[in-house]
Amino acid sequence: MNWITNYVRPKLTSLLGPREVPENLWIKDPETGEMVFHKDLEANQWVVPSSGVHMKIGARDRLATFFDGGQYALVDLPKVPIDPLKFRDSKRYVDRLKEYRSKTSMEDSVLVATGEIEALPIVAAVQDFAFMGGSLGMAAGEAIVTAAEKAVELHRPLVLFAGSGGARMQEGILSLMQLPRTTVAVEEVKDAGLPYIVVLTNPTTGGVTASYAMLGDVHIAEPGALIGFAGARVIEQTIREKLPEGFQRSEYLMDHGMVDMVVHRHELKGTIARLLKVLTRAPANDTAPAEPEPAGEAA
Template identity: 60%
Template sequence: MSWLNRVRNTLPFLAKRETPDNLWVKCPACQEMIFTREYEDNLRVCPRCDHHGRIGADDRLKQLLDEGYDLVPLPRVPEDPLRFRDQKRYTERLKQARAKSVHADAFVVAAGSIEGRRAVVGVQDFGFMGGSMGLAVGAAFCAGAERALADRSAFVVVTAAGGARMQEGILSLMQMPRATVMTRRLREAGLPYVVVLTDPTTGGVTASYAMLGDLHIAEPGALIGFAGQRVIQETIREQLPDGFQRAEYLLEHGMVDMVVRRHDLRTTLASVLDYLQPRAAA
């Protein structure tokens, strides 16, 4: 035994200290290490490079809605209508996803207000099976729209999805026309439907309710598109421009109306709702 080890064994103040595993977080963009508390206090936005990290549904609702909002009860749907199995059973994948979440699926709806403006807010959680759109997500979206119609309030949807849920096959794709019908009903009722596009919003979600809003707001740097860049590039056999399918590129080409930092999102939504539905007419 070396003299250093003997000293360590006899001096208790040199004992190894336990360091929490979650004390630091690495920014996926600039790779800088950030104190977790600093990162959380900054709304999961990197203070070094301003990268907007992904957040869960509950955190998003707390950031956008005034205190006192209520979660909207969501309808139950068949959980494994196709008895799907790949490397695991679909029911097993759902069980694993629910073990990491307090919600039953990837879409959560709450009714409340945004700086005093009544609103129903639906949030897609990428942490739940990639925010994939299946029967439960489609039913939750429709329930949120129905609540907005009943309350005569705006419907704000925050999207984050990898597309349709493959384990539900054609049934997941049928959620696209279902959601489209609900956006039409909102428009006919004269109620605002506002979409906040976050990283990533892709696939069938982009091809349906994510791009049918009266106004589209994107977070900085968010990936927004239908097919993947590699698929597009191999199909058209051309090099894609820098920043293709990112929020700023889509703003420049007229696909979104504004790019808003997370810190300003709540105030921006309040202003938008004042414009689209003045409180005197609500």
């Protein structure tokens, strides 16, 4: 009896009992409620295959799918003081930073990289919403400024993927000071005669839309992205009116002239490459076979 109890039963339990399933194995479509297999979503650039809903995508995944062959070089970013205001709410700011750095393997909310799209060299900056809502603090501000300086240094176009909930409250006025700093940096790119293209992703709100995110030569938005400064509820309470359906969404903003185009994530790379080749007057790739020359007469 002891042999059965102590050996056989545990073996059967381990073979037939419940197993741990990763929490993110299935992801719910926020629009239809459909459960989508994690690997299928990842293979489709985090766009739900059936509904076309654009889910949030990590900065490294964005760069890997955007650059030719997934090849890019990250730009070293300046270090900034950690927790200069000694901020604390429900937990210490330094503890929050450690938590998000562990979750995302990023130092802060922005990555800057160099690489090529359709053989055209560019500099790209990507905000990752997974890091404290992509909030704009001193580190993120330094990253945007560095991206602009690198674009001027290498004489390359700058492409920025914006995705943020706004300024980082834990850094107070130091966070708000990044708005004019990044604005000046963008102007330096334009003064150098270089294109600056902004891709507005879901969501792009708050102080980010009051600075570098709305200063592009061309503004492209992903489908269904929430874009605005203040939230819809705050606006309704201020003006005491009901806002139109779809207010602050990409398609509504394009219809009203705030966004130049709405582009599916799968088509972003090709669209941006074509725009940059026009703006930089780069020669188009001619893949058509050359016409054979007429044969000369025999001497």
